[in-house]
Amino acid sequence: MSNCLETNRQLIVIGNPGNKRTSFLQKARTRLGLPPAHLISYLDWLRYKGSPGELLRPYLQDGKQLPLIRLDSPGEQFEVERELIALGAVCAEEGNRMDPSTEALYQSAAALDAFHPLHHLSTAARISPQEARYLIQEQGRIYHPAQWFRGFCRLLHQIKQQAEALSPSVRWMNDPAEIALMFDKRRCHQLLTAHGVPVPPIPAALGSIGNYEELREAMRTGRMHRVFIKLAFGSSASGIAAYQINPSTGAEVMVTTIGQEYRDQQPVYYNAGSLRKYTDTTIIKTIVNWLCEQGVHVERWIEKASAPAALHKQVFDIRQLVVGGQACHRVARLSRTPITNLHLRNDRADPADIGLTPETIDRIEEIAQATMALFPSSFVAGIDVLLSRDSLKPYIADINPFGDLVYDVQFNGCSTYEWEMTCIYKG
Ligand SMILES: Nc1ncnc2c1ncn2[C@@H]1O[C@H](COP(=O)(O)OP(=O)(O)O)[C@@H](O)[C@H]1O
Ligand SMILES: [Mg+2]
Known part of the structure; x- marks a missing residue:
């Protein structure tokens, strides 16, 4: 890609308007004498009744060309999180009916998971769109991360599809397909490895660690006693654990941002504000199994x-x-x-x-x-x-x-x- 993306100085940002990112961006544009970016909110997009690509139409120039589009982080807004979890609920391959608002988002069910080729590695049970929309916010709680990521990839796919339908040569600051790829630590690891860019080695082939016992076995056979275990599509240290086993005694220690509690006898997980240290096998096993169900990336802990x-x-x-x-x-x-x-x-x-x-x-x-x-x-x-x-x-x-x-x-x-x-x- 050339350093100069766009001579036209307009910009569309799809994000959560009013947050620190959009205001920092608008400030930067003002300082450079650029017109403010046009803001489209993820929430408006996700809740649009009909084809949300219509939200882009007012910005078509000469009736046919969209300006450059920047996608921003969808994070830190609970209503957006809920809608993404709802969007990740639909299960086309199982023949479930989509709720009408979700159905409107797609031209074909086959396109649903085009940006998420590893979705089969997440085995966690999903909740329905209705249940997703009734989730109540609790500070730091990690809600259905695999379903959230599936929804986010679907949203990215849909934004790309609809923008390109309006304006086939639309340009992106970051292409939505590549945003989905960057977000998945497993796919990035594969890509970088294939091109000789150094990454921490993995103890076992992709997809082969599905639970705590398999993790321990992979670490033993790979002679890798210290690893990072990561929610495959986490960010901001959400779902990150540094884990080590003493090879002679089998004793284990996990240092992590993950907190865990029980509600109605069900485990719930949250981002603890300060790191936790676990040495008890029962809790470590619960956390590892949860990460594996959601979708996990494991790699050597580089000192x-x-x-x-x-x-x-x-x-x-x-x-x-x-x-x-x-x-x-x-x-x-x-x-x-x-x-x-x-x-x-x-x-x-x-x-x-x-x-x-x-x-x-x-x-x-x-x-x-x-x-x-x-x-x-x-x-x-x-x-x-x-x-x-x-x-x-x-x-x-x-x-x-x-x-x-x-x-x-x-x-x-x-x-x-x-x-x-x-x-x-x-x-
Ligand atoms: N393989 C590793 N070895 C040592 N430290 C690591 C490793 N992977 C991650 N870390 C540490 O954990 C932090 C969070 O991991 P990262 O993969 O960046 O997740 P996130 O997307 O949540 O930021 C990193 O900034 C780094 O300090
Ligand atoms: Mg990081």
């Missing part, structure tokens, strides 16, 4: 590099942004725990301040750019790069299509969103 004494020798990884094929903003995320996501009250630092040499920074940039080259129809992503403790060898841990909301870092005098807007319209 991460640590910062100098002035930063308390905390381990770190790097969030590296790539825009238009070029590495730009980056931040080191430091933690006393194995999980470095910033919203977990971890520290951040400029990578230069933790003593990374220009050569190491070059290697981080190269691996991030090589990763983005595998997503030729995407303009921006935030890539999490791990550096191994001794050799500082870089590995890709995570590719975030909405990973550009990074505050207080500048590149060429621009914030992340300002830089994206500059690159899009330059030339």
Whole structure:
């Protein structure tokens, strides 16, 4: 993809208007003298009676060409979460009837899961669209993640289909198909492996770990005693566990963001605000089995590099942004725990301040750019790069299509969103 996506300066954003992302973006556009982006809300799209592509029609230029479209994160709005879970409920292959509002979203049942080829690896029971719409919000609770992701992939597919029906040559900041791919850690792992981009190795073939016993067996035969177990389509450290087994005693420890409780004798799962440490097999097994039912990605726990004494020798990884094929903003995320996501009250630092040499920074940039080259129809992503403790060898841990909301870092005098807007319209 060229660095210059669009000379016309209009932009459509499909997102959750009024959140920090849309306001940060509009601010960036104002500062650059660009017209405000047209905002379409996911909720309006999801609740549209009829063909929601109609929401795009007012922005057709000369009656036929849509401006560039940016899809934003659907997260942090419970009504959207509920609608996505409802959308993920339909089961065309089982012949279930769709509810009329969902049916309106599709031209053919075969298209339902085109962006989610691994849906068969999620075996969790699904709830009906009606049940989904009655879910009541509880802070931090993780509701039906496999069904949510299925719904999100269907939404992405439908947005692409309907936009292209209106305007066949419509251009995307990030193509919806590639957003679905970036979101699935298993597919990303396969893609990067196939192209020789370093990723933490996996203990067993994709799809072969379906429960706690199979995990333990895979770790034993793969001689991999420390692993990360991840909800395959999680983000913001939701559904992440660092897990280790003592090979001689069999004792186990899990450090995780996952909290678990019982309601009416049913287990429920939530994102704990601070990390939990479990050593009890019963709870570890319950959590692993839940992750496996939803859809799991397991990989080697890379022992991460640590910062100098002035930063308390905390381990770190790097969030590296790539825009238009070029590495730009980056931040080191430091933690006393194995999980470095910033919203977990971890520290951040400029990578230069933790003593990374220009050569190491070059290697981080190269691996991030090589990763983005595998997503030729995407303009921006935030890539999490791990550096191994001794050799500082870089590995890709995570590719975030909405990973550009990074505050207080500048590149060429621009914030992340300002830089994206500059690159899009330059030339
Ligand atoms: N294989 C790994 N080895 C060591 N640390 C890891 C590994 N995978 C993830 N982590 C740590 O866990 C954090 C969250 O994992 P990540 O895959 O980025 O999930 P999320 O999409 O939730 O951000 C990473 O930022 C990193 O600190
Ligand atoms: Mg991450």
